[in-house]
Amino acid sequence: MNVLTVQNLSKCFGKQKIIENLNMSVPEGSVFGFIGKNGAGKTTTMKMVLGLLQPDSGKIHVCNEPVFFGQTKTNQYIGYLPDVPEFYNYMTPTQYLKLCGEVIGLSKSCIFQRSQELLSLVGLNGAAKQIGGFSRGMKQRLGIAQALLTQPKLLICDEPTSALDPVGRKEILDILYKISGTTTVLFSTHILSDVERICDHAAFLNEGKIAVSGTLAEMKALRGHDSLLLEFSTDKDLQLFKKQKPIEPLLLHSEENNRELILHSRDMENVQNCLFSVLALTGICPIKIELMEPSLESLFLEVVK
Numbered sequence: 001m002n003v004l005t006v007q008n009l010s011k012c013f014g015k016q017k018i019i020e021n022l023n024m025s026v027p028e029g030s031v032f033g034f035i036g037k038n039g040a041g042k043t044t045t046m047k048m049v050l051g052l053l054q055p056d057s058g059k060i061h062v063c064n065e066p067v068f069f070g071q072t073k074t075n076q077y078i079g080y081l082p083d084v085p086e087f088y089n090y091m092t093p094t095q096y097l098k099l100c101g102e103v104i105g106l107s108k109s110c111i112f113q114r115s116q117e118l119l120s121l122v123g124l125n126g127a128a129k130q131i132g133g134f135s136r137g138m139k140q141r142l143g144i145a146q147a148l149l150t151q152p153k154l155l156i157c158d159e160p161t162s163a164l165d166p167v168g169r170k171e172i173l174d175i176l177y178k179i180s181g182t183t184t185v186l187f188s189t190h191i192l193s194d195v196e197r198i199c200d201h202a203a204f205l206n207e208g209k210i211a212v213s214g215t216l217a218e219m220k221a222l223r224g225h226d227s228l229l230l231e232f233s234t235d236k237d238l239q240l241f242k243k244q245k246p247i248e249p250l251l252l253h254s255e256e257n258n259r260e261l262i263l264h265s266r267d268m269e270n271v272q273n274c275l276f277s278v279l280a281l282t283g284i285c286p287i288k289i290e291l292m293e294p295s296l297e298s299l300f301l302e303v304v305k
């Protein structure tokens with residue numbers, strides 16, 4: 001089952017088309033990376049899913065129920081972490097979660113129990129200081145705890161890691177991965193290594209549409225092997241290899257790092273055939289020849305303009 005389906009969604013701001021016939025499904029239980037460069041329309045799409053922004057056309061369903069602009073019925077299934085979450089700075093995390101629990105009508109005992117569990121999940125149990133003194137990472141983690149108070153089926157996070165240092169990013173990714181057993185996670189980002197780390201599904205948003213989507217394995221298979229790494233035992237071998245001309249026309253480009261050479265090509269089969277005849281002719285014997293796994297980044301750079 002899909003927790004979220006978006007069909008033929010379109011949205012303009014004035015004359016600027018932001019989203020144009022966008023189709024996307026988020027399977028239940030997935031950790032879904034919604035990828036697009038700055039200004040691609042990720043936040044705009046999420047706001048329409050939350051009923052906070054009116055689409056020009058198209059349909060959105062959350063847990064099989066239609067989303068209507070200005071009506072929040074489907075938000076009972078969703079927890080949302082905006083890109084810059086706002087808090088009452090004078091409160092402690094416990095006080096803040098208590099307030100949020102009261103606003104959504106949870107009982108006192110439920111608020112107490114869930115706050116303890118969630119603060120422990122996000123590593124803020126025992127944090128007695130006021131939120132005003134929190135780092136960005138701590139605020140994002142508290143934002144996740146707040147978004148999970150209602151035990152949503154779908155957690156939507158808008159670029160939860162983009163302003164964080166590597167430690168803060170890892171903490172957020174670990175939390176999202178940890179909850180993925182019980183909550184479907186959709187998060188927007190342009191950091192592809194974050195997607196490779198925890199997502200099982202992803203979609204590239206480009207020019208208002210989904211350019212590519214699927215499981216990470218499906219997306220990478222589209223690209224195939226496109227890089228070959230060669231490591232030479234001496235600089236002399238590397239320089240001699242670089243003087244050989246037959247491979248050059250088959251390459252998009254190559255990268256050199258110490259005695260390693262990475263060859264990028266769209267025609268890896270021919271590169272390999274050519275490589276072995278060059279090695280046989282010259283007598284050069286690399287200490288390593290390795291086909292490199294295709295990366296999301298290389299696919300992204302190819303399909304996203």
Ligand SMILES: Nc1ncnc2c1ncn2[C@@H]1O[C@H](COP(=O)(O)OP(=O)(O)OP(=O)(O)O)[C@@H](O)[C@H]1O
Binds near residue numbers: 036038045
């Ligand atoms: N209320 C609005 N009125 C006019 N233009 C808007 C409005 N909201 C967003 N936009 C424009 O729509 C485009 C998409 O914005 P959006 O915030 O959805 O992109 P994004 O993919 O989330 O980008 P980022 O990664 O930078 O957050 C941008 O050009 C933005 O300036």
